Amino acid sequence: MFQTNMVTHLWDLVDEGLESVLDCLHGGIGVTGLCVPVATGPGRHLRYGAGVVPRVFQTRGGVFFPPNKARYERTRCKPISSGWLRSRDPLRKLSELCRERGLGLRAVIECTNTGRIAAHDAHFAQKNVFGDVSRSQVCLANADVAEFVRALSVDVSSTYAIDTVELTGLAPLSCSATDSHQYLSLGAQQLLALCFCESCMQSAAEAGVDVESAARSATVRLDTVFRTGQPIETSLAALADDDPPLCSFLAWYRDRIAALVSSVGASCNACIASHARLASGAGEEAIDPGYTRGANIVVLDFFDAEIGLLERTIGHLRGTLVDEQRLEAQLSVTPPAAGDDQALVRNLTRVAESGIPSANLDHYGRLPRDHVDLVKQAIRFARRTFR
Numbered sequence: 001m002f003q004t005n006m007v008t009h010l011w012d013l014v015d016e017g018l019e020s021v022l023d024c025l026h027g028g029i030g031v032t033g034l035c036v037p038v039a040t041g042p043g044r045h046l047r048y049g050a051g052v053v054p055r056v057f058q059t060r061g062g063v064f065f066p067p068n069k070a071r072y073e074r075t076r077c078k079p080i081s082s083g084w085l086r087s088r089d090p091l092r093k094l095s096e097l098c099r100e101r102g103l104g105l106r107a108v109i110e111c112t113n114t115g116r117i118a119a120h121d122a123h124f125a126q127k128n129v130f131g132d133v134s135r136s137q138v139c140l141a142n143a144d145v146a147e148f149v150r151a152l153s154v155d156v157s158s159t160y161a162i163d164t165v166e167l168t169g170l171a172p173l174s175c176s177a178t179d180s181h182q183y184l185s186l187g188a189q190q191l192l193a194l195c196f197c198e199s200c201m202q203s204a205a206e207a208g209v210d211v212e213s214a215a216r217s218a219t220v221r222l223d224t225v226f227r228t229g230q231p232i233e234t235s236l237a238a239l240a241d242d243d244p245p246l247c248s249f250l251a252w253y254r255d256r257i258a259a260l261v262s263s264v265g266a267s268c269n270a271c272i273a274s275h276a277r278l279a280s281g282a283g284e285e286a287i288d289p290g291y292t293r294g295a296n297i298v299v300l301d302f303f304d305a306e307i308g309l310l311e312r313t314i315g316h317l318r319g320t321l322v323d324e325q326r327l328e329a330q331l332s333v334t335p336p337a338a339g340d341d342q343a344l345v346r347n348l349t350r351v352a353e354s355g356i357p358s359a360n361l362d363h364y365g366r367l368p369r370d371h372v373d374l375v376k377q378a379i380r381f382a383r384r385t386f387r
Contacts, residue, residue, distance in 0.1 A: 186235055
Protein backbone atom coordinates (compact mmCIF):
# COMPACT_ATOMS: atom_id res chain seq x y z
CA MET A 1 0.00 0.00 0.00
CA PHE A 2 1.12 3.54 -0.72
CA GLN A 3 2.40 5.13 2.52
CA THR A 4 1.98 8.78 3.53
CA ASN A 5 3.72 10.48 6.45
CA MET A 6 2.69 13.90 7.71
CA VAL A 7 5.49 16.16 8.97
CA THR A 8 4.22 17.38 12.34
CA HIS A 9 6.02 19.60 14.85
CA LEU A 10 5.73 18.64 18.50
CA TRP A 11 4.46 22.08 19.52
CA ASP A 12 1.48 21.75 17.16
CA LEU A 13 0.71 18.29 18.52
CA VAL A 14 0.90 19.49 22.13
CA ASP A 15 -1.04 22.74 21.66
CA GLU A 16 -3.85 21.14 19.64
CA GLY A 17 -3.86 17.91 21.65
CA LEU A 18 -1.96 14.75 20.75
CA GLU A 19 -5.01 12.53 20.45
CA SER A 20 -7.18 15.01 18.55
CA VAL A 21 -4.43 15.66 15.98
CA LEU A 22 -3.86 11.93 15.55
CA ASP A 23 -7.62 11.47 15.11
CA CYS A 24 -7.50 14.03 12.30
CA LEU A 25 -4.35 12.71 10.64
CA HIS A 26 -4.94 8.98 10.99
CA GLY A 27 -8.70 8.57 11.14
CA GLY A 28 -9.64 11.62 9.09
CA ILE A 29 -6.98 12.23 6.44
CA GLY A 30 -5.64 8.68 6.37
CA VAL A 31 -1.89 9.14 6.85
CA THR A 32 0.07 6.04 7.80
CA GLY A 33 2.84 7.74 9.76
CA LEU A 34 4.32 10.92 11.21
CA CYS A 35 7.66 12.68 10.62
CA VAL A 36 8.56 14.63 13.76
CA PRO A 37 11.52 17.06 13.81
CA VAL A 38 13.49 16.23 16.96
CA ALA A 39 16.49 18.52 16.42
CA THR A 40 15.98 21.81 14.60
CA GLY A 41 17.36 25.29 14.17
CA PRO A 42 15.72 28.56 15.20
CA GLY A 43 12.54 29.54 13.42
CA ARG A 44 9.27 31.47 13.37
CA HIS A 45 6.30 29.30 12.42
CA LEU A 46 2.93 30.73 11.40
CA ARG A 47 0.31 28.19 12.46
CA TYR A 48 -3.02 27.66 10.69
CA GLY A 49 -4.83 25.69 13.41
CA ALA A 50 -7.98 27.22 14.87
CA GLY A 51 -7.42 28.93 18.20
CA VAL A 52 -3.77 27.96 18.63
CA VAL A 53 -1.71 30.21 20.89
CA PRO A 54 0.69 31.66 20.02
CA ARG A 55 -0.33 32.09 16.40
CA VAL A 56 3.34 32.60 15.48
CA PHE A 57 5.43 30.02 17.30
CA GLN A 58 9.03 31.09 17.83
CA THR A 59 11.83 28.78 18.81
CA ARG A 60 15.59 29.09 19.26
CA GLY A 61 15.75 25.47 18.19
CA GLY A 62 17.59 22.65 19.84
CA VAL A 63 16.77 19.06 20.78
CA PHE A 64 13.09 18.33 21.40
CA PHE A 65 13.42 15.36 23.72
CA PRO A 66 15.40 14.90 26.97
CA PRO A 67 18.81 13.64 25.80
CA ASN A 68 20.64 10.82 27.54
CA LYS A 69 23.94 12.51 28.39
CA ALA A 70 25.81 9.22 28.53
CA ARG A 71 25.30 8.83 24.78
CA TYR A 72 27.45 11.90 24.07
CA GLU A 73 30.56 11.04 26.09
CA ARG A 74 32.65 10.53 22.94
CA THR A 75 32.11 14.06 21.64
CA ARG A 76 32.77 17.56 22.91
CA CYS A 77 29.66 18.66 21.00
CA LYS A 78 26.77 18.38 23.45
CA PRO A 79 23.02 18.59 22.84
CA ILE A 80 21.22 21.77 23.85
CA SER A 81 17.60 21.13 24.75
CA SER A 82 14.87 23.43 23.46
CA GLY A 83 13.64 25.89 26.08
CA TRP A 84 10.08 24.99 25.07
CA LEU A 85 10.59 21.42 26.26
CA ARG A 86 11.12 22.33 29.92
CA SER A 87 10.66 19.11 31.94
CA ARG A 88 8.22 17.52 29.50
CA ASP A 89 8.72 14.61 27.14
CA PRO A 90 5.84 14.77 24.64
CA LEU A 91 7.74 12.56 22.21
CA ARG A 92 7.37 9.63 24.62
CA LYS A 93 3.58 9.96 24.77
CA LEU A 94 3.41 10.43 21.01
CA SER A 95 5.53 7.34 20.49
CA GLU A 96 3.17 5.30 22.66
CA LEU A 97 0.06 6.60 20.88
CA CYS A 98 1.53 5.92 17.45
CA ARG A 99 2.39 2.38 18.44
CA GLU A 100 -1.15 1.82 19.79
CA ARG A 101 -2.68 3.09 16.53
CA GLY A 102 -0.27 1.30 14.21
CA LEU A 103 1.18 4.58 12.96
CA GLY A 104 4.81 4.79 11.84
CA LEU A 105 7.00 7.38 13.56
CA ARG A 106 10.04 9.03 12.01
CA ALA A 107 12.56 11.30 13.73
CA VAL A 108 13.86 14.20 11.63
CA ILE A 109 17.28 15.68 12.45
CA GLU A 110 18.44 18.94 10.87
CA CYS A 111 22.08 17.93 10.87
CA THR A 112 23.77 21.26 10.23
CA ASN A 113 21.29 23.36 12.17
CA THR A 114 20.45 22.01 15.61
CA GLY A 115 19.78 25.12 17.61
CA ARG A 116 22.45 27.13 19.36
CA ILE A 117 25.44 24.81 19.00
CA ALA A 118 27.32 26.94 16.44
CA ALA A 119 26.59 30.15 18.36
CA HIS A 120 27.56 28.49 21.63
CA ASP A 121 30.95 27.23 20.42
CA ALA A 122 32.53 28.50 17.19
CA HIS A 123 34.84 25.46 17.16
CA PHE A 124 31.93 23.45 15.70
CA ALA A 125 30.71 26.13 13.31
CA GLN A 126 30.96 26.29 9.54
CA LYS A 127 33.32 28.88 8.09
CA ASN A 128 32.98 29.98 4.47
CA VAL A 129 35.90 30.57 2.15
CA PHE A 130 36.09 34.22 3.24
CA GLY A 131 36.55 33.22 6.87
CA ASP A 132 33.05 34.22 8.01
CA VAL A 133 31.97 32.02 10.92
CA SER A 134 28.34 30.87 10.95
CA ARG A 135 26.31 31.38 14.11
CA SER A 136 23.74 28.79 13.07
CA GLN A 137 25.37 26.09 10.91
CA VAL A 138 27.71 23.41 12.25
CA CYS A 139 30.36 21.62 10.18
CA LEU A 140 29.48 17.98 9.55
CA ALA A 141 33.08 17.19 8.55
CA ASN A 142 34.15 18.08 12.10
CA ALA A 143 34.70 14.78 13.93
CA ASP A 144 32.97 16.00 17.09
CA VAL A 145 29.91 17.16 15.15
CA ALA A 146 29.73 13.90 13.19
CA GLU A 147 29.85 11.94 16.44
CA PHE A 148 27.15 14.21 17.88
CA VAL A 149 24.81 13.48 14.95
CA ARG A 150 25.48 9.75 15.31
CA ALA A 151 24.87 9.85 19.06
CA LEU A 152 21.71 11.93 18.64
CA SER A 153 20.36 9.41 16.12
CA VAL A 154 21.11 6.51 18.45
CA ASP A 155 19.61 8.36 21.41
CA VAL A 156 16.24 9.07 19.82
CA SER A 157 15.90 5.75 17.98
CA SER A 158 16.74 3.65 21.06
CA THR A 159 14.58 5.64 23.49
CA TYR A 160 11.40 5.84 21.42
CA ALA A 161 9.57 3.61 18.94
CA ILE A 162 11.21 5.21 15.90
CA ASP A 163 11.18 3.28 12.63
CA THR A 164 13.19 5.77 10.53
CA VAL A 165 15.74 8.51 11.25
CA GLU A 166 15.67 11.22 8.58
CA LEU A 167 18.83 13.30 8.11
CA THR A 168 18.43 16.69 6.40
CA GLY A 169 20.89 19.40 5.42
CA LEU A 170 23.73 17.09 4.37
CA ALA A 171 24.43 18.78 1.03
CA PRO A 172 26.04 22.26 0.96
CA LEU A 173 23.11 24.58 0.42
CA SER A 174 22.71 26.66 3.55
CA CYS A 175 20.14 29.19 2.47
CA SER A 176 16.77 30.14 3.91
CA ALA A 177 14.21 32.69 2.87
CA THR A 178 15.72 35.22 5.27
CA ASP A 179 19.30 34.86 4.04
CA SER A 180 20.58 37.63 1.79
CA HIS A 181 22.53 35.14 -0.31
CA GLN A 182 19.27 33.45 -1.39
CA TYR A 183 19.45 35.84 -4.35
CA LEU A 184 22.68 34.29 -5.60
CA SER A 185 22.56 31.65 -8.32
CA LEU A 186 22.59 28.03 -7.19
CA GLY A 187 26.28 27.50 -8.01
CA ALA A 188 27.27 30.58 -6.02
CA GLN A 189 25.05 29.58 -3.10
CA GLN A 190 26.67 26.16 -2.98
CA LEU A 191 30.18 27.61 -3.22
CA LEU A 192 29.44 30.01 -0.39
CA ALA A 193 27.98 27.15 1.67
CA LEU A 194 31.15 25.05 1.39
CA CYS A 195 32.94 24.90 4.73
CA PHE A 196 36.62 25.86 4.92
CA CYS A 197 36.96 25.79 8.70
CA GLU A 198 40.23 24.77 10.31
CA SER A 199 38.96 21.22 10.82
CA CYS A 200 38.05 20.86 7.14
CA MET A 201 41.28 22.42 5.91
CA GLN A 202 43.46 20.20 8.10
CA SER A 203 41.58 16.96 7.47
CA ALA A 204 41.36 17.51 3.71
CA ALA A 205 45.08 18.36 3.50
CA GLU A 206 45.92 15.19 5.43
CA ALA A 207 43.88 13.28 2.83
CA GLY A 208 46.05 14.71 0.05
CA VAL A 209 43.70 17.44 -1.15
CA ASP A 210 45.23 20.71 -2.39
CA VAL A 211 43.02 22.72 -0.07
CA GLU A 212 44.72 26.06 -0.67
CA SER A 213 44.11 25.83 -4.43
CA ALA A 214 40.49 24.76 -3.86
CA ALA A 215 39.92 27.73 -1.54
CA ARG A 216 41.60 30.09 -3.98
CA SER A 217 39.39 28.84 -6.82
CA ALA A 218 36.22 29.27 -4.77
CA THR A 219 37.28 32.77 -3.72
CA VAL A 220 38.07 33.90 -7.28
CA ARG A 221 34.78 32.55 -8.61
CA LEU A 222 32.71 34.19 -5.89
CA ASP A 223 34.60 37.49 -6.13
CA THR A 224 33.82 37.48 -9.86
CA VAL A 225 30.11 37.03 -9.09
CA PHE A 226 30.18 39.92 -6.61
CA ARG A 227 32.09 42.18 -9.01
CA THR A 228 30.12 41.50 -12.19
CA GLY A 229 26.75 40.41 -10.90
CA GLN A 230 26.83 37.51 -13.35
CA PRO A 231 25.44 34.24 -11.95
CA ILE A 232 27.18 30.89 -11.92
CA GLU A 233 24.81 29.01 -14.17
CA THR A 234 25.91 25.48 -13.23
CA SER A 235 25.66 23.51 -10.01
CA LEU A 236 28.70 23.08 -7.77
CA ALA A 237 29.15 19.46 -8.89
CA ALA A 238 29.23 20.47 -12.57
CA LEU A 239 31.46 23.44 -11.80
CA ALA A 240 34.00 21.22 -10.04
CA ASP A 241 34.28 18.86 -13.03
CA ASP A 242 36.59 21.35 -14.74
CA ASP A 243 38.41 22.40 -11.56
CA PRO A 244 40.64 19.56 -10.19
CA PRO A 245 41.44 21.10 -6.76
CA LEU A 246 37.82 22.00 -6.14
CA CYS A 247 36.73 18.59 -7.45
CA SER A 248 39.09 16.84 -5.02
CA PHE A 249 37.91 18.94 -2.10
CA LEU A 250 34.26 18.25 -2.95
CA ALA A 251 34.94 14.51 -3.30
CA TRP A 252 36.66 14.53 0.11
CA TYR A 253 33.66 16.29 1.67
CA ARG A 254 31.20 13.85 0.09
CA ASP A 255 33.22 10.96 1.52
CA ARG A 256 33.01 12.51 5.00
CA ILE A 257 29.23 12.82 4.71
CA ALA A 258 28.91 9.26 3.40
CA ALA A 259 30.98 8.02 6.35
CA LEU A 260 28.69 9.92 8.73
CA VAL A 261 25.53 8.44 7.20
CA SER A 262 27.04 4.93 7.26
CA SER A 263 28.04 5.40 10.90
CA VAL A 264 24.49 6.43 11.82
CA GLY A 265 23.09 3.44 9.94
CA ALA A 266 25.47 1.00 11.61
CA SER A 267 24.61 2.35 15.07
CA CYS A 268 20.82 2.69 14.86
CA ASN A 269 18.11 0.08 15.01
CA ALA A 270 16.15 2.05 12.41
CA CYS A 271 16.10 2.83 8.70
CA ILE A 272 18.15 5.85 7.70
CA ALA A 273 16.82 8.40 5.22
CA SER A 274 18.86 11.14 3.57
CA HIS A 275 17.13 14.09 1.95
CA ALA A 276 17.94 15.36 -1.54
CA ARG A 277 16.66 18.89 -1.88
CA LEU A 278 15.78 20.41 -5.24
CA ALA A 279 16.54 24.10 -4.82
CA SER A 280 14.06 26.66 -6.08
CA GLY A 281 14.61 27.45 -9.75
CA ALA A 282 17.11 24.60 -10.25
CA GLY A 283 16.92 21.71 -12.66
CA GLU A 284 17.04 18.05 -11.70
CA GLU A 285 20.74 17.84 -12.56
CA ALA A 286 21.50 20.17 -9.64
CA ILE A 287 20.92 17.34 -7.13
CA ASP A 288 24.22 15.78 -6.13
CA PRO A 289 23.73 12.07 -5.27
CA GLY A 290 27.01 12.06 -3.33
CA TYR A 291 25.17 13.10 -0.17
CA THR A 292 22.73 10.19 -0.15
CA ARG A 293 25.29 7.37 -0.05
CA GLY A 294 24.90 5.01 2.88
CA ALA A 295 21.19 5.75 3.43
CA ASN A 296 18.44 3.16 3.09
CA ILE A 297 16.00 5.77 1.79
CA VAL A 298 16.51 8.82 -0.41
CA VAL A 299 13.82 11.45 0.12
CA LEU A 300 13.33 13.95 -2.70
CA ASP A 301 12.28 17.33 -1.28
CA PHE A 302 10.08 18.75 -4.04
CA PHE A 303 8.12 21.95 -3.43
CA ASP A 304 7.37 23.00 -7.00
CA ALA A 305 3.97 22.58 -8.69
CA GLU A 306 5.31 21.58 -12.11
CA ILE A 307 4.77 17.90 -12.89
CA GLY A 308 7.33 17.74 -15.69
CA LEU A 309 10.14 18.77 -13.34
CA LEU A 310 8.93 16.24 -10.78
CA GLU A 311 9.04 13.44 -13.37
CA ARG A 312 12.51 14.42 -14.60
CA THR A 313 13.86 14.64 -11.06
CA ILE A 314 12.45 11.23 -10.15
CA GLY A 315 14.11 9.78 -13.25
CA HIS A 316 17.41 11.49 -12.43
CA LEU A 317 17.44 10.23 -8.85
CA ARG A 318 16.41 6.72 -9.85
CA GLY A 319 19.56 6.55 -11.93
CA THR A 320 21.70 7.35 -8.89
CA LEU A 321 20.30 4.80 -6.42
CA VAL A 322 22.65 2.07 -5.27
CA ASP A 323 22.27 -1.28 -3.50
CA GLU A 324 18.81 -1.52 -1.90
CA GLN A 325 18.11 2.20 -1.65
CA ARG A 326 14.47 3.25 -1.91
CA LEU A 327 13.26 6.55 -3.35
CA GLU A 328 10.58 8.58 -1.61
CA ALA A 329 9.23 12.12 -2.06
CA GLN A 330 8.37 15.05 0.19
CA LEU A 331 5.71 17.46 -1.03
CA SER A 332 4.19 20.62 0.44
CA VAL A 333 0.57 20.61 1.62
CA THR A 334 0.41 24.38 1.19
CA PRO A 335 -1.08 25.53 -2.14
CA PRO A 336 1.53 27.31 -4.29
CA ALA A 337 1.41 31.06 -4.85
CA ALA A 338 -0.51 30.55 -8.09
CA GLY A 339 -3.40 29.19 -6.06
CA ASP A 340 -3.42 25.82 -7.84
CA ASP A 341 -5.19 23.72 -5.22
CA GLN A 342 -4.96 20.56 -7.31
CA ALA A 343 -1.14 20.58 -7.48
CA LEU A 344 -0.84 18.25 -4.49
CA VAL A 345 -3.38 15.82 -5.95
CA ARG A 346 -1.57 15.73 -9.31
CA ASN A 347 1.92 15.47 -7.87
CA LEU A 348 1.12 12.84 -5.23
CA THR A 349 -0.70 10.80 -7.87
CA ARG A 350 2.31 11.10 -10.18
CA VAL A 351 4.61 9.96 -7.38
CA ALA A 352 2.47 6.84 -6.94
CA GLU A 353 2.27 6.24 -10.70
CA SER A 354 6.07 6.31 -10.79
CA GLY A 355 6.19 3.35 -8.42
CA ILE A 356 7.47 5.35 -5.45
CA PRO A 357 5.98 3.67 -2.36
CA SER A 358 5.90 6.53 0.13
CA ALA A 359 5.66 10.31 0.46
CA ASN A 360 6.02 12.85 3.26
CA LEU A 361 3.60 15.78 3.38
CA ASP A 362 5.07 19.02 4.75
CA HIS A 363 3.53 19.99 7.10
CA TYR A 364 0.48 19.81 9.41
CA GLY A 365 1.03 23.17 11.11
CA ARG A 366 0.57 25.11 7.88
CA LEU A 367 -2.18 22.96 6.40
CA PRO A 368 -5.20 25.20 5.68
CA ARG A 369 -8.02 23.45 7.50
CA ASP A 370 -10.35 23.87 4.50
CA HIS A 371 -7.81 21.79 2.54
CA VAL A 372 -7.98 18.74 4.80
CA ASP A 373 -10.38 17.03 2.41
CA LEU A 374 -8.08 17.90 -0.50
CA VAL A 375 -5.16 16.13 1.20
CA LYS A 376 -7.44 13.17 1.93
CA GLN A 377 -8.39 13.10 -1.76
CA ALA A 378 -4.74 13.23 -2.84
CA ILE A 379 -3.88 10.27 -0.60
CA ARG A 380 -6.89 8.30 -1.82
CA PHE A 381 -6.01 8.87 -5.49
CA ALA A 382 -2.36 7.95 -4.87
CA ARG A 383 -3.34 4.67 -3.22
CA ARG A 384 -5.62 3.77 -6.09
CA THR A 385 -2.83 4.50 -8.57
CA PHE A 386 0.06 2.78 -6.82
CA ARG A 387 1.06 -0.64 -8.11
